[in-house]
Each structure stands twice: as structure tokens, then as C-alpha cells.
Amino acid sequence: MPLLETTKAQAAAVPRVVDERCRACRKCLARDLCRSKAILQIDPGEPPFIDPGRCYGCHACIPACPSGAIVLNGRPPQPAG
Secondary structure (H helix, E strand, C coil), X not given: CCHHHHHHHHHHCCCEECXXXXXXXXXXXXXXXXXXXXXXXXXXXXXXXXXXXXCCCCCXXXXXXXXXXXXXXXXXXXXXX
16 A cells, blocks of 8 residues: 555544534543543643544544544444444
């Protein structure tokens, strides 16, 4: 696989936080679960963001967010079932 395709695949695999859906929880479950510590929150009360340079792409944070604010490629999470 060429480098450019690999880079695009890695960038597409990094989830993002939808600010409008985020409740900026005092104890962010997704942040606590993140093994790579890629979910960063600069100011308390503000939504965090995901650092693509740190993210492993495991997507464990997506189901961990109680408000469904962490999505992949802008798509809302799929309901289980």
C-alpha cells in the first residue's frame, strides 16, 4: 500500500468529537478509557478533542461516550442490534 493511501486510511480512522452533542462531562468516560491518551480537554466545561497523532484508531471511545458525541467520519454511531 502506498504511503499516501496509508495516511488517508489512518486519518479516516480517527474519530472526532461533535461539540454540539458533547456534554463536557466532568468525568469523561471516553477519556478515561482511551489507552493512548488521545482525548484532550484544554478547559474544564469545554468539549475535548481527539489528537490524531496520539490516536491508535481502536475506536473504544465511540461506545464509551454516553452522549454519543464521538463519531467516526462525521457519521452518528450505529445502534446496536
